[in-house]
Amino acid sequence: MAAKLLSGKEVSESMLAEVLKDANELKAKGITVKMAIMRVGEDPGSISYEKSIITRMGKSNIEVESVQFPIDVTEADFIAKLQSINEDKNIHSVLIFQPLPDQIDAEKIKYLLSPEKDPDALNPTNLGKLMIADERGFFPCTAEGVMEMFKFYNIDVKGKDVVVINNSNVLGKPLTIMLTNEFATVTMCHVFTKDTASYTKKADIVVTACGIYGLVKPDMLSEDCILIDVAMAQMKDENKEFVLNEEGKKIRTGDAHVDCLNKVAMITSATPGCGGGTGPITTALLAKHVIKACKMQNGLL
Numbered sequence: 001m002a003a004k005l006l007s008g009k010e011v012s013e014s015m016l017a018e019v020l021k022d023a024n025e026l027k028a029k030g031i032t033v034k035m036a037i038m039r040v041g042e043d044p045g046s047i048s049y050e051k052s053i054i055t056r057m058g059k060s061n062i063e064v065e066s067v068q069f070p071i072d073v074t075e076a077d078f079i080a081k082l083q084s085i086n087e088d089k090n091i092h093s094v095l096i097f098q099p100l101p102d103q104i105d106a107e108k109i110k111y112l113l114s115p116e117k118d119p120d121a122l123n124p125t126n127l128g129k130l131m132i133a134d135e136r137g138f139f140p141c142t143a144e145g146v147m148e149m150f151k152f153y154n155i156d157v158k159g160k161d162v163v164v165i166n167n168s169n170v171l172g173k174p175l176t177i178m179l180t181n182e183f184a185t186v187t188m189c190h191v192f193t194k195d196t197a198s199y200t201k202k203a204d205i206v207v208t209a210c211g212i213y214g215l216v217k218p219d220m221l222s223e224d225c226i227l228i229d230v231a232m233a234q235m236k237d238e239n240k241e242f243v244l245n246e247e248g249k250k251i252r253t254g255d256a257h258v259d260c261l262n263k264v265a266m267i268t269s270a271t272p273g274c275g276g277g278t279g280p281i282t283t284a285l286l287a288k289h290v291i292k293a294c295k296m297q298n299g300l301l
């Protein structure tokens with residue numbers, strides 16, 4: 001039987017109304033909510049996110065200042081712009097797209113971004129607030145988006161065995177903390193995990209974000225499993241060649257092999273026919289965090 005599809009789009013739309021109402025209430029007080037985005041180079045994931053941000057913020061009455069740099073921008077030029085945004089009282093948040101090129105020291109940048117204007121928790125101050133569940137902090141949107149999906153579909157994680165295949169600062173680590181705060185039992189897998197399938201086979205919930213189509217296969221999952229596939233990749237065949245659709249275009253996928261659809265109980269994935277994945281929730285949460293930053297900076301929270 002085909003799995004129940006979980007739709008990130010549906011979750012994100014349920015959040016839009018509140019964001020728009022808040023933005024309009026701020027406008028009535030004479031405050032225009034505004035964020036900046038900073039992109040270096042032409043990373044396809046960042047360009048896709050940028051498009052999604054511009055559309056979503058437009059619908060939410062949030063202004064966006066889009067700053068783009070060539071791939072060879074100097075660190076000094078990048079920092080000068082970041083500092084002018086930090087000081088600009090009319091800009092409430094700034095998102096710095098990752099990855100940054102090698103000549104820019106990402107570790108240094110994280111500390112320079114004002115924690116009050118950091119909607120995706122790049123600054124370690126916000127990651128620290130996540131550790132102690134301080135709700136005045138900002139938590140990474142991608143990880144929080146997975147929790148929003150559980151909430152929307154009434155999936156109670158308490159006491160569940162959850163496997164997270166990713167250990168990055170934007171997803172695996174923060175999500176593990178959020179899940180633990182809700183009393184799930186969490187296992188994090190990564191490239192040095194000896195036998196990922198031995199964990200996923202027993203899991204009630206599997207969250208994956210590796211960017212490798214087919215990394216998660218039906219024989220790794222139980223029939224009762226809920227599979228949340230956060231990854232965004234392009235489909236490749238066994239020879240690592242891109243698979244193209246009828247129009248000759250690359251096909252968007254997640255990590256889940258398409259046959260997972262007929263194995264598990266519930267699924268969301270960017271793999272075709274699998275519910276679309278969590279991307280739209282990430283963008284909606286970003287909008288929510290920008291509103292929160294604006295309210296806090298204006299003494300309204």
Ligand SMILES: NC(=O)C1=CN([C@@H]2O[C@H](COP(=O)(O)OP(=O)(O)OC[C@H]3O[C@@H](n4cnc5c(N)ncnc54)[C@H](OP(=O)(O)O)[C@@H]3O)[C@@H](O)[C@H]2O)C=CC1
Pocket residue numbers: 045142165166167168169170171172189190191192193196209210211212215230231232233277278279280282283
């Ligand atoms: N839906 C959304 O809103 C968003 C989706 N994404 C997508 O999520 C994915 C991950 O992003 P991000 O965390 O930034 O990327 P990273 O490259 O930082 O993380 C990839 C993770 O996958 C793990 N991994 C890779 N190969 C394997 C393997 N064979 N077995 C087990 N684990 C493996 C890596 O482990 P290790 O650390 O040990 O190398 C790492 O933890 C990407 O596809 C990205 O496009 C990203 C942001 C937002």
Ligand SMILES: Nc1nc(=O)c2c([nH]1)NC[C@@H]1CN(c3ccc(C(=O)N[C@@H](CCC(=O)O)C(=O)O)cc3)C=[N+]21
Pocket residue numbers: 045046048049051052095096097098099120141142170232276277278279280281282283
């Ligand atoms: N600091 C930082 N934080 C990030 O969260 C981050 C990042 N850098 N760099 C790039 C990746 C990629 N990413 C996406 C999130 C949502 C969509 C999204 O909403 N996509 C739409 C489709 C948009 C389109 O294709 O036009 C969807 O899934 O339906 C896309 C991409 C966040 N990332």
